Amino acid sequence: MTTPMPRARDAQATKALLLEAATDEFAECGLAGARIDRIAERAGANKRLLYVYFGDKNDLFDAVLAEQTRAVVAAASLDDGDLCAFAAARFDYMLANPRARRLATWRVLERSEPTALEREAFQTRVDAVASAQRAGRLRDDIAAVDLFAIVLRMTEGWLSASPGLLATAGDDPMSPARLAEHRAALLAAVRRVSEPAPGQG
CATH class of the missing domain: 1.10.357.10 (Tetracycline Repressor, domain 2)
Structure with a gap:
């Protein structure tokens, strides 16, 4: 079963939550030590959406920077x-x-x-x-x-x-x-x- 894509307003809010969670994770652990699972958990979001919005972990780090x-x-x-x-x-x-x-x-x-x-x-x-x-x-x-x-x-x-x-x-x-x-x-x-x-x- 696929995860339904959120509406535009929800999508922006989810992206913001993921970016904020990623900022915390990268600040604490760096790129090598950061974990996608922890970022998604911090944001209270589906991990798949992180890949949809930002790509892989390197791309997410670039977005935070x-x-x-x-x-x-x-x-x-x-x-x-x-x-x-x-x-x-x-x-x-x-x-x-x-x-x-x-x-x-x-x-x-x-x-x-x-x-x-x-x-x-x-x-x-x-x-x-x-x-x-x-x-x-x-x-x-x-x-x-x-x-x-x-x-x-x-x-x-x-x-x-x-x-x-x-x-x-x-x-x-x-x-x-x-x-x-x-x-x-x-x-x-x-x-x-x-x-x-x-x-x-």
């Missing part, structure tokens, strides 16, 4: 090349979305090739930095791609720090006070590393 890429780009835009605003927004987003942090780690470990969406997202941001350099708003003695890469990594410094480093900050390295202190330090550092060099222009 695409959603995460779009979310972080929307949350931390860099249209005007303002690296300080970008750093603040990205730090805030990654702090509020621990799944995104874990998925980013799994993505680096388990996928070596960028997707077209990832490549476009990064290229757009590097281009924005280059444009701000030409306009004199950012230092131009460091290549745009390197300047962006440095700032990008700075936004993750505390959130992905080793337990040993976190332990040096006291009993609660993720307390609101400690995070606020680090955020202020992050923005001061980004401002210093990205401001136009003396004599630029």
